[in-house]
Amino acid sequence: MPGNKANVLRQLVTFGAIGAVSVALQSALYALSRIWTGPLLANLFSLVICTLVNTEANRRFTFQATDRPVSRVHLEGIVVFVGYYAVTSGALAVLQAVDPAAPRWLEITVLVASSLLGTVGRFAVLRAWVFRRSRAAEHDNSSA
Structure with missing residues (x-):
């Protein structure tokens, strides 16, 4: 079990680092695309780009799931994306409702x-569902 705790800690740190870079990139893409479009479309554009990069980085580095087919990971990642987009767009929609001229x-x-x-929800879903099989295989390998 101590190895499992160390693995979770490593995953959290790696996920956090990838997430920080992703949020910075998403913010920059959002600010750039807001020049020509509204907040929800700018969020969609920036989030699609960042999610593709983020999911692949997490597949390789956080969960070390190179045994999983890339297409399957990204298809499952779409489900996670929908929830993440709902959270971020919902927050932007509330802001627009409260202050339509928000800076x-x-x-x-x-x-x-x-x-x-x-991101908290995304980590939980990716770890428990998208990369679940890779974690089971990793556990089998560590006990061998």
């Missing part, structure tokens, strides 16, 4: 805060 810095602050909330 861009406030939109990005809300986006980052909701991304942090979504």
Whole structure:
């Protein structure tokens, strides 16, 4: 069991580092795309790009699931994406309802805060569902 705790800690640290880079990239893409589109479409654009990169980085580095087919991981990742997009877009929609003229810095602050909330759920779902089989195989290998 101690090895499992160390593995979870390693996964959390790696996931956090990848997530931090992803949120920074998402924020930059969001700010750039907000020049020509509304907040929900800008969020969708920035999140699609970042999710593809983020999921692949987590497949390789966080969960070390190179045995999983890339297409399957990304298909399952779409389900996770929908929940994450709902959290971040919901937060932006609430902000727009409360203050339709909210400054861009406030939109990005809300986006980052909701991304942090979504990230907690994303880690749990990726670990428990998308990369579950790889963890089981890793456990079998460590006990051999």
